[in-house]
Amino acid sequence: MNTTLSTDKHSSPLYLQIIDLLVERIRDGAWSPGDLIPSEMKLASELGVSQGTVRTAITALVENRVLIRKQGRGTFVANHDDNRALFHFFHITDNQGNKVLPISEILSFKQKESSRFEAERLNLAADAQVLKIERVRSIAGKPTILETIVLPAASFNGLIDMDPSELPNTLYQLYESSFGITIHSAEEKLRAVIAKTREAKILGVESGTPLLEIERIALTLDKTPVELRVSRLSTKNHYYDTIVS
Amino acid sequence: MNTTLSTDKHSSPLYLQIIDLLVERIRDGAWSPGDLIPSEMKLASELGVSQGTVRTAITALVENRVLIRKQGRGTFVANHDDNRALFHFFHITDNQGNKVLPISEILSFKQKESSRFEAERLNLAADAQVLKIERVRSIAGKPTILETIVLPAASFNGLIDMDPSELPNTLYQLYESSFGITIHSAEEKLRAVIAKTREAKILGVESGTPLLEIERIALTLDKTPVELRVSRLSTKNHYYDTIVS
């Protein structure tokens, strides 16, 4: 498998080529989340470069949370189902400033043809099949978030046969373990909306209450959209927080 | 000015000490935003380390947007008043997905004693004086955002004597150029609220309309809060967007 780097006069820097190469091995499944990858020294000799050059490439991927370094042990493909990563994707905080992770209850789970909106957001053909999950998420026993999750049926083959009650609280783990789909980043659009009567009833608020709507597109490492999630959150006792720098 | 790095057995890595040292020089005003700092080679010989070690420190600061490298020219202290940085702090997007920068009109500008809430958020004494600016921001000629800005009077000496109509659209530039205060990061809390009658009138929406409330604390490089800003945004034609990765 003579992986060759280009050292032409006008080719890109070696460490950038190495980044691409490592990402490719992860995307193609040669290395899976949680796997230990070869040591910097092994990669260096395999690729015919110095340890420092491999290190530069790996450092960039560590900063992008694609790899994780563990001193004395080795470098691993990031597992996005550990707490750190979970909280990184989860921005709901209570009024005391504590991050909270809500518990889910499935309301419905079905397969259907995608709507125009869903197909557009997930980059699917107009008549593509999608899976649709609706669930309530409760914090401290109180229903707080209403979530609609839409997935391309083609990418989650067999999921529809699962017992809805067996769907885990944190779906991203399931995507990774059962379908080899690792969520690496997400784009979110936030709006203020009014609770519809059904929503208000489920969330236990008065109708007319304002809700924070979070429309999230979850993306894989190569920016393919794999999940559309629309959450409606009562911000009476919680808020959405973010740090911009 | 024999700046000494510690090379004791149990001291922190050199490049971390160099990061602290560089940050200190910026915070103390030895180097100001926009300034060219000494070359990697000069710093290396000044500090008695190799160019590579200085480079590691500078790279970390470049990734944190504290410094900016320009090949062939040198390394500069980041100027947070250029477009890139502005948009990095500004997350409002129209429904077509375009980032927009609204135009401001001052409604009021006064000095007063801080409220409990303001003092707590800005980390001030309970009876500290604050400056309070209220303004409407318009996009495409339509009032869209209502903003209340609270500043510690002590840090912005003389600002209150300015003609409100002369306050610039982008305040962070003013903070930097006139008060030597550079905003480096911000924490934001988002909630959905209902427009009060006065707010609804100003924003030209029906009363009872939901608004997105953004409470922002702007921080300097050493995490000192210097501005509290509460914005209320009509999300009929715009939304707040963010990328999480």
Place this chain on the structure above:
DNA sequence: AAGTGGTCTAGACCACGTA
């Protein structure tokens, strides 16, 4: 041409985890 950041090497030693 001179000076800057950008890339890369070969080798050294340290700190940590595992066997």
Place this chain on the structure above:
DNA sequence: ACGTGGTCTAGACCACTTG
């Protein structure tokens, strides 16, 4: 004891900007 990542050096050459 050994292999891993973590830090650091001295030196090289390239790419870019300015005088």
